[in-house]
Amino acid sequence: MKLELRNRKKGKITITIVLGLVCFVLLFIMFMQFKTVEQTDITSIETMRESELQTELANWKTKYTDVDKKLQEVKEKKQEYEETVNNKEEASAVADKELTEVNKVLGKTDVKGEGIVVTLSDNERSHINSDDLLLLVNELKIAGAEAISINDERIVTISDIVDINTTIIKVNGQRLIGPYVVKAIGNQKYLESGLTAKGGYMDNMEDNQKSMKIEKQRNIEILKYNDELKLKYIEVK
Amino acid sequence: MKNKKVISIVLGGMCFALTLGICIQIKTVTGSNSIVGESNRENDELRAEVLRYKERYDNIYKDLERAEKELEKERQNATQNNGDLEEKEEAIKQGNKMIGMTEVTGPGVIVTLSDGKKDTSTVLNASDLIVHDADVLSVINELKNAGAEAISINDQRIVTTTAITCDGNVVRINNEKVGTPFEIKAIGSPEAMEGALLRPGGYIKEYLEADGIHVTVKKVNNVTIPKYNGVINWEYAKTIE
Numbered sequence: 001m002k003l004e005l006r007n008r009k010k011g012k013i014t015i016t017i018v019l020g021l022v023c024f025v026l027l028f029i030m031f032m033q034f035k036t037v038e039q040t041d042i043t044s045i046e047t048m049r050e051s052e053l054q055t056e057l058a059n060w061k062t063k064y065t066d067v068d069k070k071l072q073e074v075k076e077k078k079q080e081y082e083e084t085v086n087n088k089e090e091a092s093a094v095a096d097k098e099l100t101e102v103n104k105v106l107g108k109t110d111v112k113g114e115g116i117v118v119t120l121s122d123n124e125r126s127h128i129n130s131d132d133l134l135l136l137v138n139e140l141k142i143a144g145a146e147a148i149s150i151n152d153e154r155i156v157t158i159s160d161i162v163d164i165n166t167t168i169i170k171v172n173g174q175r176l177i178g179p180y181v182v183k184a185i186g187n188q189k190y191l192e193s194g195l196t197a198k199g200g201y202m203d204n205m206e207d208n209q210k211s212m213k214i215e216k217q218r219n220i221e222i223l224k225y226n227d228e229l230k231l232k233y234i235e236v237k
Numbered sequence: 238m239k240n241k242k243v244i245s246i247v248l249g250g251m252c253f254a255l256t257l258g259i260c261i262q263i264k265t266v267t268g269s270n271s272i273v274g275e276s277n278r279e280n281d282e283l284r285a286e287v288l289r290y291k292e293r294y295d296n297i298y299k300d301l302e303r304a305e306k307e308l309e310k311e312r313q314n315a316t317q318n319n320g321d322l323e324e325k326e327e328a329i330k331q332g333n334k335m336i337g338m339t340e341v342t343g344p345g346v347i348v349t350l351s352d353g354k355k356d357t358s359t360v361l362n363a364s365d366l367i368v369h370d371a372d373v374l375s376v377i378n379e380l381k382n383a384g385a386e387a388i389s390i391n392d393q394r395i396v397t398t399t400a401i402t403c404d405g406n407v408v409r410i411n412n413e414k415v416g417t418p419f420e421i422k423a424i425g426s427p428e429a430m431e432g433a434l435l436r437p438g439g440y441i442k443e444y445l446e447a448d449g450i451h452v453t454v455k456k457v458n459n460v461t462i463p464k465y466n467g468v469i470n471w472e473y474a475k476t477i478e
Contacts (some may be wrong), residue, residue, distance in 0.1 A: 019248065026256075048284075049280075057286055057287045061290060064297060066468045068467055069468075070469075071301045073299055074301065077309045078304065078307055081311040082311055085314055085315045091316060091322060092321065095329065098329055103476075111477060113475055123294075134374060137373070146473050146474040186473050187473065222474070233425050234386045
């Protein structure tokens with residue numbers, strides 16, 4: 001009787017130890033697994049699949065063409081300056097041209113071109129808020145928009161879009177109220193399809209019962225940034 | 238006796254579940270590895286092509302940088318000794334600084350956003366622990382609201398046409414893949430920017446930290462922000478004279 005009890009006790013201890021060990025090993029393996037998964041670098045080209053590689057290749061090709069085009073432009077400009085080095089009047093014209101280009105990208109000139117006009121308006125069910133506009137501007141940039149304005153406030157590098165309350169949104173420090181007319185210059189087709197893609201921006205707005213209208217236009221005029229663009233803190237290195 | 242049986246069954250069940258879990262894990266990992274492995278061989282050609290184009294791009298980009306320097310010199314040459322022209326030259330330089338075509342330095346803040354390290358089993362939605370494109374977009378917007386003059390994310394300069402998109406589990410900025418942790422550098426008033434970011438009710442306090450995302454904001458006397466590493470070629474927008 002006693003012996004049997006002791007045997008039983010011994011058996012129990014063995015089982016406990018074995019179970020403990022098994023659990024430990026299992027846990028150890030699991031952690032190792034997690035670690036391997038965590039360490040995989042998803043931005044590395046080594047781990048890309050075929051479709052990703054294709055996209056990557058197309059990406060580099062486009063970038064190459066863009067840089068090539070820019071390089072020719074820069075060379076031309078340089079030559080223009082070279083040719084006018086002894087003629088201040090002509091040099092001035094060349095500088096004016098270059099300055100206009102820089103100012104165009106800065107948002108300091110009025111611009112025109114093809115594009116789309118998106119109108120977001122408040123309705124009884126839902127208000128337009130700053131996030132709607134922030135995401136819209138980002139979507140338009142994804143689709144290659146070159147110039148964007150909201151109720152004639154030009155979006156420049158330092159533009160912010162914030163809520164004041166449910167009906168007022170501040171852009172570039174100016175208070176705006178709905179309807180918000182967002183103009184974007186760029187490829188009409190890309191701009192429109194970027195917004196109307198299935199599950200995209202427009203679908204989302206509809207799901208949230210927000211009013212949105214898109215209009216393609218051949219000739220859109222976008223006004224320049226109203227304020228002076230003055231930077232206090234940055235230095236050129 | 239009955240008690241023992243119950244315990245055995247429970248233990249057996251648990252062991253079974255654990256083993257099953259591990260088997261699934263191993264299968265997933267080896268499965269994904271084998272796909273990568275196969276395509277590794279099949280796609281070697283494609284991979285080499287990508288690398289070749291990347292190299293061509295790097296080379297021509299260096300040419301462009303050289304040409305831009307030469308242009309600057311030539312412009313200076315053509316505009317010197319004339320007050321009116323020198324003013325224009327300065328305006329072009331300042332403009333290039335603002336559109337992101339030159340490297341800039343100044344006081345500011347460095348913000349890092351990293352995915353939450355919290356145990357995923359304790360949150361309802363593991364996606365909350367990940368930094369998303371919209372999070373980056375909102376933080377950038379708050380920095381601009383606080384007067385940021387130049388911003389970069391993991392050394393990608395934010396220019397007027399910069400879009401931030403989601404691409405699987407990474408974020409694309411200027412069409413370049415960017416992963417966590419996100420290091421956002423901004424030049425401007427360090428106090429104003431830090432204050433705005435960390436204010437109660439701000440995006441960081443209200444959403445990011447509440448979701449378990451790890452955020453740090455550091456004020457710095459001098460931060461360097463690289464130039465835009467792409468080119469700006471506008472095809473559609475024309476200046477109205």
